[in-house]
Amino acid sequence: MPYEAPTHTVERSLRATTGAKLVAGVDEVGRGAWAGPVTVCAAITGLRRPPAGLTDSKLLTVKRRDELAEVLVDWVTAYALGHSSPEEIDALGMTAALRLAAVRALEGLPVRPDAVILDGKHDYLGAPWKVRTVIKGDQSCVAVAAASVIAKVRRDAMMAELDAEHADFAFGTNAGYPSPVHKAALEERGPTPYHRLSWSYLDALPKWRHLKKNRVPVLSGGTPEIEGQLGFDF
Incomplete structure (x- = not known):
């Protein structure tokens, strides 16, 4: 499927209008999964020509x-990469968990960016952080595409x-997202320690719905780091 290659247009605009010299592109993956962390990457690319074929990860084989x-x-x-664990997602809700993962990624960079391009409209x-949101930024902005x-x-x-550890769930092919194999394994075996227990998929599993958790906000400063647990990358 043909697509337009991402450009540095937004990065150049931020440089011109805000004086930002270092601009990081930020994108997430795992938001809609039933299991596993939500992962955010922050990438700084400068204004060099990107590798051929770079675009939103979802458009690539x-x-x-x-x-x-x-x-x-x-x-x-x-x-740098930042992660929020299933436990943190259950405790904080997805928006706060996304922010936690994004801050971990940005603070993992060797230099602090002057501005951030965030994929999406929210x-x-x-x-x-000085943020510019860009709808479909993972297709139009080089740094965001690289991060994606x-x-x-x-x-x-x-x-x-x-x-x-959990072969029946086929995490190697579905990456924790909904799929027929994933649902069948949940019905038979119930959620693993890597599943999000506040997610609505449990409502459709009579045998396991008693495990569903109501979200309880974590007090400021009480959120555990998971750098070692999930392999924080620098």
């Missing part, structure tokens, strides 16, 4: 996405590692 990720981790100026990051590919490949790899 698995093979091409993996190939591009290998190139991107050396091509970008800097990148700013879940907020102050003190790296985040997707790294999270998929994390979920694939769970296959040996």
